[in-house]
């Protein structure tokens with residue numbers, strides 16, 4: 001399985017910077033074609049840029065994704081963006097249930113499952129995020145918390161074709177801290193066992209790691225069993241640093 005090297009730009013960049021970034025990635029991928037045997041890129045950009053960026057999208061090289069979608073199909077939901085709209089502008093993926101959505105927008109597991117189903121209906125892959133807080137990890141509740149988030153926010157109809165899981169310990173996001181390879185491996189194995197048991201094709205579903213991944217720690221994290229790629233925030237804001245993560249794959 002190729003590693004998925006996914007950028008989560010969050011609320012960053014101007015249109016010009018965004019265009020410059022994706023052209024740069026395509027050029028780098030041309031210069032280092034071996035990388036594409038091992039990795040593919042996904043850029044999850046602010047929604048206002050998606051239409052312009054999807055013109056650069058190339059299957060197997062670099063595709064474009066949204067950072068969130070509505071769980072409604074369409075209608076009077078001011079400010080919302082539907083999965084159908086994301087597909088319409090060329091997105092292949094959408095992140096749902098990121099911890100920043102869970103924390104700042106009060107999103108709960110059932111809403112997140114609804115968003116994933118909305119993505120499925122429109123032929124878009126849902127990247128469903130799960131992860132424990134520091135308090136939960138310190139209290140040794142991390143597995144219990146992740147299990148609950150997973151089983152409640154990943155819909156029954158999830159398969160390896162329509163779903164990617166992203167394990168993102170909240171305490172690692174934007175902090176420069178990462179779990180040890182042993183701890184990351186333990187959680188990824190735990191998630192693999194859970195999704196294999198509960199979802200059809202769970203043994204082939206991609207599980208990304210997210211939280212302060214960068215070119216210094218990516219080699220170790222990406223060579224951990226059941227780590228099938230990364231969801232990268234901070235280090236995806238500099239094209240050279242982001243490409244360096246892919247080189248680690």
Ligand code: PGA
Pocket residue numbers: 008168172173174175210211212213231232233234235
């Ligand atoms: P980070 O963000 O790489 O800046 O920790 C990852 C994420 O929030 O997806």
